[in-house]
Amino acid sequence: MFEKKGRTLLAKRKTLGTIKTRRTKKNRKMEGTLERHSLLQFGQLSKLSFDNRPPSNVASSAFQGLLDSESSELRNHLGSVDADADCGEKEFILSQDFFCTPDYITPDNQNLMSGLDISKDHSPCPRSPVKLNTVKSKRCRQDSFTLKTSNFTWSTKHSREDEQETDDIDTDEIMVDKLQANQTERTGYVSQTAVALRCRVMPPPCFKNPYVMNESETATDPFGYQRSKCASFLPASISGDGLSRYLTDFHEIQQIGAGNFSRVFKVLKRIDGCLYAVKYSTRKLYLDSERRKAMMEVQALAALGFHENVVGYYSSWFENEQLYIQLELCDHSLSKKSSLKISEREILVIMHQIAKALQFVHEKGIAHLDVKPDNIYIKNGVCKLGDFGCATRLDKSLPVEEGDARYMPQEILNENYEHLDKVDIFSLGVTVYELIRGSPLTESRSQSLNIKGGKLPLLPGHSLQLQQLLKTMMDRDPTRRPSAREIMEHPMFDRIRG
Numbered sequence: 001m002f003e004k005k006g007r008t009l010l011a012k013r014k015t016l017g018t019i020k021t022r023r024t025k026k027n028r029k030m031e032g033t034l035e036r037h038s039l040l041q042f043g044q045l046s047k048l049s050f051d052n053r054p055p056s057n058v059a060s061s062a063f064q065g066l067l068d069s070e071s072s073e074l075r076n077h078l079g080s081v082d083a084d085a086d087c088g089e090k091e092f093i094l095s096q097d098f099f100c101t102p103d104y105i106t107p108d109n110q111n112l113m114s115g116l117d118i119s120k121d122h123s124p125c126p127r128s129p130v131k132l133n134t135v136k137s138k139r140c141r142q143d144s145f146t147l148k149t150s151n152f153t154w155s156t157k158h159s160r161e162d163e164q165e166t167d168d169i170d171t172d173e174i175m176v177d178k179l180q181a182n183q184t185e186r187t188g189y190v191s192q193t194a195v196a197l198r199c200r201v202m203p204p205p206c207f208k209n210p211y212v213m214n215e216s217e218t219a220t221d222p223f224g225y226q227r228s229k230c231a232s233f234l235p236a237s238i239s240g241d242g243l244s245r246y247l248t249d250f251h252e253i254q255q256i257g258a259g260n261f262s263r264v265f266k267v268l269k270r271i272d273g274c275l276y277a278v279k280y281s282t283r284k285l286y287l288d289s290e291r292r293k294a295m296m297e298v299q300a301l302a303a304l305g306f307h308e309n310v311v312g313y314y315s316s317w318f319e320n321e322q323l324y325i326q327l328e329l330c331d332h333s334l335s336k337k338s339s340l341k342i343s344e345r346e347i348l349v350i351m352h353q354i355a356k357a358l359q360f361v362h363e364k365g366i367a368h369l370d371v372k373p374d375n376i377y378i379k380n381g382v383c384k385l386g387d388f389g390c391a392t393r394l395d396k397s398l399p400v401e402e403g404d405a406r407y408m409p410q411e412i413l414n415e416n417y418e419h420l421d422k423v424d425i426f427s428l429g430v431t432v433y434e435l436i437r438g439s440p441l442t443e444s445r446s447q448s449l450n451i452k453g454g455k456l457p458l459l460p461g462h463s464l465q466l467q468q469l470l471k472t473m474m475d476r477d478p479t480r481r482p483s484a485r486e487i488m489e490h491p492m493f494d495r496i497r498g
């Protein structure tokens with residue numbers, strides 16, 4: 001912790017360029033360690049820069065070029081420092097903190113989030129932090145001070161507080177060197193390359209997956225502390241022109257679906273040549289809270305893992321303040337079929353497969369809460385449950401946001417969340433009823449009252465067994481509805497088990 005504070009201080013000194021500290025012995029000793037640490041870190045950075053070069057991407061080549069030029073410049077500088085025996089006076093500390101501490105390198109009013117466009121970065125690379133010609137230093141012992149230039153104001157209140165923690169208050173004094181007039185403009189300058197490098201060095205933040213039961217798998221995040229400083233910066237920083245992961249990794253073929261909040265495209269993944277579905281939010285998710293809410297869908301999918309009757313999940317990322325989700329590509333959704341008459345055998349197959357999916361989901365402690373024909377997809381004749389945008393935990397440890405009201409039982413509309421698994425059973429019952437009817441449910445109040453009241457009309461042409469099962473699935477009382485496992489084990493399905 002002590003060394004950490006020492007680094008912070010030195011990083012600040014480097015950034016400000018002209019602030020010198022009269023060091024105590026203790027600090028000098030610390031710097032020796034930190035300089036070695038910095039060299040080590042630089043080694044890692046340069047390795048990253050040279051080893052991870054994508055061969056065929058123009059944008060990333062330009063990006064790499066900038067990184068390389070900056071890397072070699074920094075390396076030259078470090079080399080010369082290495083040869084110099086008097087390490088105590090050097091101001092070249094390059095640590096991860098330098099790249100990951102926006103508050104130290106970011107002047108006020110600079111919008112880093114929208115400025116990350118390497119192709120447009122025609123600004124000169126920052127010169128190595130050479131010693132500036134300074135005029136006589138002036139002592140400053142205020143608790144906080146403001147360094148004003150013609151362009152910006154940099155409050156160092158926090159810096160001063162940090163330094164006070166690190167340094168011995170009695171012995172430390174801060175001396176501020178006056179800048180030469182032609183250096184004032186550079187004081188607040190942060191190279192876009194440095195920002196890009198920071199993003200590259202810094203892995204994205206880890207979020208705890210609330211659907212995963214075994215805490216130990218997600219509790220450890222070795223970068224947690226440093227990432228937390230960049231958490232709100234990173235999602236937006238990977239967006240913007242020229243750095244689109246979607247466009248870089250996928251070739252868009254056609255739109256295959258749209259929901260209330262999203263659009264879904266059939267895409268070809270460039271690197272593996274396979275087809276996928278990519279769903280992305282139509283609304284821009286500017287707020288952290290919006291992003292976290294959207295992320296619950298992918299967290300549920302990731303926590304569930306593979307099941308043949310659940311739509312496959314591959315990856316997800318934020319880009320341009322939108323959440324992108326790469327999914328298994330299916331042929332179409334079941335709603336296409338709800339306007340057609342389908343046979344009882346087909347109905348039984350669908351019912352059995354979705355009950356299987358629900359059994360799997362419920363056993364993982366999750367409720368789907370938006371089962372309906374729109375959210376059941378067909379792939380090669382196999383049904384897959386999709387759209388986990390309303391998924392929540394059965395133990396009520398997460399907020400409940402019910403799905404399409406037409407398929408919801410009365411108890412959830414009354415905010416009774418005691419039997420969330422049985423909400424899915426009710427919705428599956430309504431889904432099957434809609435398929436049998438052959439026409440989509442309307443928003444009509446009388447229809448809705450009948451369904452929610454468990455009053456199922458006779459379904460001519462269908463077995464009593466099926467009608468009986470549907471009736472219990474749509475019972476008003478959730479405790480009387482069968483579980484997904486009980487549905488699966490119903491003898492009626494012997495006809496299709498073949």
Ligand SMILES: Nc1ncnc2c1ncn2[C@@H]1O[C@H](COP(=O)(O)OP(=O)(O)OP(=O)(O)O)[C@@H](O)[C@H]1O
Nearest residue numbers: 257258259260261262264277328329330333374387
């Ligand atoms: N993996 C997929 N393969 C094929 N089509 C898909 C896939 N995912 C979604 N779709 C299509 O896109 C439509 C919208 O997707 P989805 O239901 O996930 O979006 P949404 O915005 O969450 O929907 P909702 O309006 O229900 O909230 C689906 O009904 C389906 O037709």
Ligand SMILES: [Mg+2]
Nearest residue numbers: 259374375387
């Ligand atoms: Mg949907």
